[in-house]
């Protein structure tokens with residue numbers, strides 16, 4: 058579904074990504090793990106069209122989407138759940154959801170239908186649809202960010218550090234929710250510092266260090282890899 062070939066990103070003279078190659082198959086759950094500053098967010102933002110790649114090519118279902126604008130990428134079916142949720146705190150829950158439908162230029166009837174689907178998935182959001190999003194807890198805001206992404210009917214979701222700042226029980230609930238969405242057929246690219254949980258749930262993993270992919274493999278195998286254990290799992 059998605060291929061990255063030789064992707065490099067610079068912030069002026071700081072190189073954040075160095076010749077990254079990556080493949081995501083339809084229906085797969087892929088995770089990118091790495092320490093602070095490894096380049097995970099930069100990679101997600103490059104795919105989402107926020108940062109331009111200096112080299113290489115990104116293809117979605119065979120179509121070249123390299124350096125297309127983020128609103129075009131979104132319309133092509135790539136949803137982006139940004140690090141830190143990035144909800145609109147002064148809008149209500151419902152307005153936050155609707156904004157996403159308008160961003161991909163769905164007609165009003167379709168937005169209504171998508172709203173019903175999201176509310177069916179997350180009844181808690183429906184109960185509090187008129188509440189300001191900024192008054193939600195971190196875990197609830199993360200659910201809203203996921204709901205907002207689903208409003209645009211993505212076939213691939215880029216999910217950046219969703220567990221950040223959540224309690225262990227909320228992290229576990231979050232991973233179960235992502236698993237449920239994945240089982241419904243959504244292809245997922247997750248970026249996480251929570252190496253153990255993400256490798257336990259994902260199908261395939263990449264390890265990113267200083268902007269380079271240094272290791273890749275079946276997620277369960279990476280979980281048992283000695284280098285991964287010693288660098289990221291404190292074993």
Ligand code: ATP
Pocket residue numbers: 068071072073091092093094095096097098099100250
């Ligand atoms: P974290 O887990 O802390 O979010 P990360 O793996 O997502 O880290 P990035 O945020 O992508 O890493 O950062 C990769 C590198 O690029 C780091 O060295 C970072 O300092 C640098 N960087 C990120 N954003 C910018 C920017 N806007 N300007 C300059 N350098 C940046």
